[in-house]
Amino acid sequence: MLGLLCSWNIRISRCKQDFRAYYEYDKSLPLNVYEEVIENKSGYIIIKVYFDSVNDERVPGLLVLPKREYKVPCIIFLHGYGGSKDDIRGATELVAREGYAIMAIDAEYHGERKENGKELYSPDINDSVRGIIQTVIDLRRAVDYLETRPEIDIERIGYVGGSMGGILGAIFIGVEPRIKAAALIVAGGNMSLMIRKSQHYTMPAIREYLQKEDITYEDLQKMLDPIDPINFIGYFAPRPIVFHLGKFDRIVPAEAGRQLYEKAGEPKQVYWYDTGHNVPLDLVLARILDFMDRNLLGKSFVYHETLYWMRLYGPLIGMVVGIIVVVAIIYILRRR
Structure with missing residues (x-):
């Protein structure tokens, strides 16, 4: 297993201690952008985007641009497991009306990058590690792309990710200094704990593989250290972060969420919901908009949560x- 990991320049903790180095890349790599306007609404446009990333990967994305005469802040979004960049469409109109652009990509093996028989959470641990590192670098390349857009205020870039998007996002924001504020929804850290306790449908096959190969969870954790959010979330401080977690979550176990929150630096905030993995998204969105208004736009008066309760x-x-x-x-x- 160690040989497999090192073959892709992925070395477990005994090989290298600074895990952030796994997410470095050549920033001079051309993006070779393709763009096409696929929707033109009264208040915003949606652009289909493709750009180049590392390892000859072509990354599909969506960019939602509100129609404004000035530069706008942007929220980068990564979907949950089994989702895609199109998951942003449900919130597109509201977020654009508030003056935010949105940038979303497909993670490895998701959306347009889906491959038959391939799972990002897989007994093929080497491929899972590779795919997660790839996706995090792809998110960094999305920021590179945003820097080419004159409509975007690159000094006001936020991040939102849910479930898998929260887990990978915790790594991304730890290695990407251009993100100024972040919201993580039902995310967690301590990868071996999540694999041991999660009821996600991909986990039984992984646990069966570990037992068959006589791999302990201690050994597994060493293999997964380069992709464990616990090892990255602290680097985001002193930038502000908010967590939205379910008290009874069994997909991303609540204990994993608590550990990730505790590992994060200040300023930080957490909302615990009396739910499992399915937190109330309308309320979460209202709170995230208030959070971004305060921390990206510098507003002292915010109102989205108040409107939620009034409705x-x-x-x-x-x-x-x-x-x-x-x-x-x-x-x-x-x-x-």
Whole structure:
């Protein structure tokens, strides 16, 4: 196994201690960008993008640009396991209306990069490590691409990732200095813990392989140190980060989320939801928009979460107020 890892310049902790070096790349590598506008709405456009990354990989992405006369901040997004760059479409209109661009890519073996019989979480540990490192470098190349777009304020780039996108994102933000604020949704660290306890559908095959090959979880952790978010999240400080975690998550075990949060530096914040892996995305989005407004735009007054609660409880509040008014009127009339 060690020989396989080292063959792709992936060495376990005994080979090299500075794991950030695994994510270095030649920044002079041409992007060879292809762009095509695929949607043109009244408030924004969506551009289909392809660009070159390391190892001769061609990365597909989507760039959503709000129609503004000035440079706009941008949020880079990475989807969860089995998802794709198109997962951003559900939030596109709202986020663009708030004045943010969005950049999303397909991770290795996802979306347009999907390959039959291939999984990013796989008993082929060497290939999983390679694919994760590849995807993180691809995200860095996405930032390179954003630097070529005159509409983007490169000094105000944020990151949002959910589940797998949160796990890989914790590595990405630790090695990429151009990210200024980050939100991680149902993410976790301690890779051997996640493989041992996760109920994700890919995990039984990995656990079976470990047992068959007599690989201990201690040995597994050493193999996975170069891709463990625990080893990277601390480098993001002192930039601000927020976590959204499920108290009863069994896909990315809640304990893995807690460990990742504890390893992060200040300033940091965590929201714990009384859910499993499926946290309430409407509320999460509202809180993330408030977080980005404060930390990318420098706003002191934010309102998205307040609007969320008003929409949720507004009718009830209105009914209570109405009852109070009616009771008050009846009381006044009876006293006359």
